[in-house]
Amino acid sequence: MHTPDGPLANAPAPATVPRWLLPSWLLRWVPLGREVLAFGIVGLIQICIDWMIFVVLTHFGVGPAAGNVTGRITAAGLGFWLNGRWTFAQKNCSHETLRWQSFVRYSLTWCMTTALSTMIVLWVDHGHGLHWAWAVKPVADALLAALSFLVSKYWIYRPSRYDKDVQIK
Template structure:
């Protein structure tokens, strides 16, 4: 049965659900690592690694309908770095403006991170999925050799 929602809205909702799941896993592992005495850095790295890994596989298959996607892991990592960098840019700019430890700043950064990560995933990482078969060609036209 096909959803009554347009494919982009449905895909955004799936992306959001995956984001909630990978955040729950990552945060759980961060707390477990802290409880085991692994420290902030190791616990955080373990949580993010697990969350990003779960997010990659769920987004690849469920959100974007891509079974095989050569080079997707590298593109996913690049997209994460760009999205996270934008998030940090918001936080650093806000700190420079005198907004220290503001939850609203982090919320704004997280919103920008989510938008960039979704657009990067849809148009670069998993381009050419079941809902968007011509995205591979469009990405290669804009950035030759970016997707193979």
């Protein structure tokens, strides 16, 4: 058996709080807090990728609408996979969250949030210029992500007893 070397080699194991010491209302919120944190991390990665592509494309003359959609498409695949495998993965059942039904739901939600994001970007670009659109885009996308969390949790990645479709690998 391998023992760790270094300054933490003899450190005690981290203490865990027995479940019976925590109030039941708190135990109900712990999984939700983990999902919110994971969704936020995935969303931050997506927003960074999306925003960088948007800025580079529009800097080189691509229109704001095309740049926004291209950035969102690029980040969307990663977001669908990470949220299905990590954020909303079902721990104690055989249910897979990455199903065709989930992909269709994700695509519908993505189309609606992309349309809203594109309208905001175009409105800001038209009224205040491209540099303001660059600044506003990540804020608008973060606000849309808050709504997307609820849609993802309760509609896109929800477990279904009746689905027997093929999972996406």
